[in-house]
Amino acid sequence: MYMRKVAIIGAGITKFGELWDKSLRELFVEAALKAVDDANVDLKEIQALYVGSMSPGLFAQQEHIAPLMADYLGLTGIPATRTEGACASGGLAFLRGVMDVMSGLHDIVLVGGVEKMTDVTTERCTYILATASDQEYEAFHGLTFVGEYALMARRHMYQYGTTKEQMAMVAVKNHRNAVKNPHAHLRREVTLETCLASPMIAEPLQLFDCSLVSDGAAAAIICPLEIAKKFTDTPILVAGFGQATESMATHDREDITKLRSTIWASQKAYKMAGVEPKDIDLAEVHDCFTIAEIMAYEDLGFCKKGEGGKLVEEGETEIGGKIPVNTSGGLKAKGHPVGATGVAQIHEIVLQLRGEAGERQVEGAELGLTHNIGGSGGTCVVTILKRL
């Protein structure tokens, strides 16, 4: 079966943060228009829209946001579809856009993600995020997201000797990178001591092991590869992708030190792209908690199982290391407006592969990977992007 190859010709992102003066629709429109400008397309050339968002209904009392965004972009009429897969909603939107172009239906497609999280209280936010786990068997009994990852962290420490210091090193690295990212939510360095002295949230995870609650949006413009050069000299090829699911409830898993959804999704993506983990030059991974980044190293094949802690400790995931991870600052410091995250990861890799990442540029990056997780691993989307 012939499938059209798909390229990214533009990307845009808002500042991430507590953006109380901007509404859900304003955030999305801002990111989308930046992507349109970046792609050098005329707004009227956009033929379809995909928007990822986890819970605009619970966060902002607004469902049905895809036609709303089309409308506010002046694109009333075009097909507009929302996808939802908790914190992987953005990744799902990106893949649906890619499939749409692959199918031959549309040529120029806008994909994006958005979330407006800071208009609710912390307690309410914790409740809303827990709707991404198995409500009846987990959330109902009081298991929050940080609780789920705390269980994974404790088991990982027990099974592989991973240390709290190694987890804190993920936070230190990602904060250091975020200083160089003008769109990041928290642009300040933190020390290992600060992390280890921070308040306990769900043992063994402390405050600095947790990603941020942010508002923000990100967007990208995609089209068939064969017409991409009309718009840009530096199209970025969607070389491979994979999507997979894991048992919804963590208690249904044989082993909670890994996410099978990450393993399966990345295997599909590597196969489609015809590459191996060692070929990847840099990655944006889903560090909703520091332990999640360590598990991602392993599940994506950047190191052997159980050696993720060592990988960060040895500096291999720093800019300049063997496989730089989360050059943007990651969910930990760039911020994590959940529906936007998957597309924000795409944005970072696009900048890096074009050589436009400024102070945080990974020299000579040709092949980048994104890894977007929903919930405690129920959904995983992996993409492999390539400089041509």
Next chain:
Amino acid sequence: MYMRKVAIIGAGITKFGELWDKSLRELFVEAALKAVDDANVDLKEIQALYVGSMSPGLFAQQEHIAPLMADYLGLTGIPATRTEGACASGGLAFLRGVMDVMSGLHDIVLVGGVEKMTDVTTERCTYILATASDQEYEAFHGLTFVGEYALMARRHMYQYGTTKEQMAMVAVKNHRNAVKNPHAHLRREVTLETCLASPMIAEPLQLFDCSLVSDGAAAAIICPLEIAKKFTDTPILVAGFGQATESMATHDREDITKLRSTIWASQKAYKMAGVEPKDIDLAEVHDCFTIAEIMAYEDLGFCKKGEGGKLVEEGETEIGGKIPVNTSGGLKAKGHPVGATGVAQIHEIVLQLRGEAGERQVEGAELGLTHNIGGSGGTCVVTILKRL
């Protein structure tokens, strides 16, 4: 561009109604397994899942339902994606599944829709449904869904002389059809007098002008046409489809007696299928309110603008008429679990085109149409299905 043709090889549906003894996941799994049985596929052959649902977050405190449903079907691992477009969420899921197969990525795909609406109070339900309109400019100021359609009805009456009797005739017809549908929520006939004597909800719409609040799910199995005969002697071709958006807020529209999303989506679908409105043998249209069915007749091209009232009055949309509409009983009497509706419409047309619709069979039906609306018209999905 070559695009694979897609066929429906199986469909399943639950009883619609106030199903207090069944949870969200149970409803979806029941419909999905019925579709799997009907398609004669092995469960393990399913490669991807699309689930449409409007607001499991607000109705049932559960987001991230796609991996949950994959998990409960014993399909942990497969890509599973939720789509949302208010009451058109099911239609969106169906189209994403079709695009997935068209793209060549997957061969056997499960698509479905589900909603569990009756576990919340009526007031809460009204609030939740209003999140499908423009929250900040409509719902916030007290405009409910029935209020929106009441404005459309009043204007349609003023502009075209449509009568309350004609609207009530839609309800009478759909209730009559529902008696013959074992899965329908309300299986009883109503008289014109009952309708016209029913309580006023939002003038001029009375209780019997309004569709039902229901629990339920529907599902279908699709695959490339070239392998469909392996599974069934009666594959149903997805001959055409279209998706479009309309201004989110009704006050932004030039004319509220029509939905441009319906006009644009159906024009695309007719063009793709190479047919005209007069070729359609029967249709399932989105009769969330009786006026919506009358507007759909017109916007889909079954009659001229303004003559929808006359079409139902003359009996042309009855079984046995020129263009039978809502043989299932429609949203009015079959019921309207919002996320399930788009796929339930597909289910009805599949039965009819196969000649398996029992007492409500439209003789010799070869070409059927579904019309699924989100919100007050913000999203529209139209499909044209064909017996081969």
